Amino acid sequence: AQSVTQLGSHVSVSEGALVLLRCNYSSSVPPYLFWYVQYPNQGLQLLLKYTSAATLVKGINGFEAEFKKSETSFHLTKPSAHMSDAAEYFCAVSDLNFGNEKLTFGTGTRLTIIP
Amino acid sequence: KAGVTQTPRYLIKTRGQQVTLSCSPISGHRSVSWYQQTPGQGLQFLFEYFSETQRNKGNFPGRFSGRQFSNSRSEMNVSTLELGDSALYLCASSSATANTGELFFGEGSRLTVL
Numbered sequence: 001a002q003s004v005t006q007l008g009s010h011v012s013v014s015e016g017a018l019v020l021l022r023c024n025y026s027s028s029v030p031p032y033l034f035w036y037v038q039y040p041n042q043g044l045q046l047l048l049k050y051t052s053a054a055t056l057v058k059g060i061n062g063f064e065a066e067f068k069k070s071e072t073s074f075h076l077t078k079p080s081a082h083m084s085d086a087a088e089y090f091c092a093v094s095d096l097n098f099g100n101e102k103l104t105f106g107t108g109t110r111l112t113i114i115p
Numbered sequence: 116k117a118g119v120t121q122t123p124r125y126l127i128k129t130r131g132q133q134v135t136l137s138c139s140p141i142s143g144h145r146s147v148s149w150y151q152q153t154p155g156q157g158l159q160f161l162f163e164y165f166s167e168t169q170r171n172k173g174n175f176p177g178r179f180s181g182r183q184f185s186n187s188r189s190e191m192n193v194s195t196l197e198l199g200d201s202a203l204y205l206c207a208s209s210s211a212t213a214n215t216g217e218l219f220f221g222e223g224s225r226l227t228v229l
Contacts, residue, residue, distance in 0.1 A: 032216040034216070034217070036220075041222075041225075042222050042223075043119075043121075043205055043220035043221050043222040043223050044205065044207075044218075044220040045220070046217060046218075046219075049216075049217055051216070090158065094216030095171075095216075102148065102160050102163060102171050103148075103160070103207075103216070103218055104160070105157060105158040106157075107157045108157060108158075
């Protein structure tokens with residue numbers, strides 16, 4: 001079964017500092033990987049996705065992630081944090097290789113921005 | 116293009132009651148999935164429907180059921196509610212033909228069971 005592990009349930013960074021949220025995956029086939037963001041009392045919004053094209057994926061709001069097969073990682077980064085980035089972030093892997101649309105999510109990382 | 120719409124947004128029920136939640140997918144999307152989100156268990160997959168057929172089911176008891184209509188709208192039902200069913204229930208839709216695995220989520224229905 002495919003799975004993702006997010007290291008660190010809470011991450012705090014200062015405004016303007018680098019954001020790094022960690023995600024490692026486990027998959028028996030080349031994975032489809034996603035990062036979603038959830039703001040309070042809202043649903044999930046897609047930040048970016050990796051679907052076996054370029055290994056460096058750029059998303060919305062200045063976020064990007066790099067797929068590293070050797071490290072089975074898909075870490076999310078942003079060069080300079082903004083107060084509006086405070087939210088919960090979820091890494092997910094898709095079962096698309098097996099013909100269905102199911103996503104398996106990590107446990108989430110809550111990002112706090114310190115003014 | 117309208118997004119995924121879920122109703123109601125908030126509801127309160129008591130133990131033993133049943134509840135029905137509704138989801139209208141993005142126009143043209145034929146796949147609808149449901150997820151339960153709780154602080155303790157995180158995001159857990161409930162089931163997925165495509166063209167009125169359940170294609171995949173998560174590890175939930177039979178009290179959780181769903182269906183999809185010919186217009187792709189979906190409902191999920193929880194019978195004999197328990198306190199542990201208190202959660203945010205998220206619906207997501209996808210085109211299923213774009214083959215990207217990308218899901219578009221609604222804002223959720225927050226269920227409180229007293």
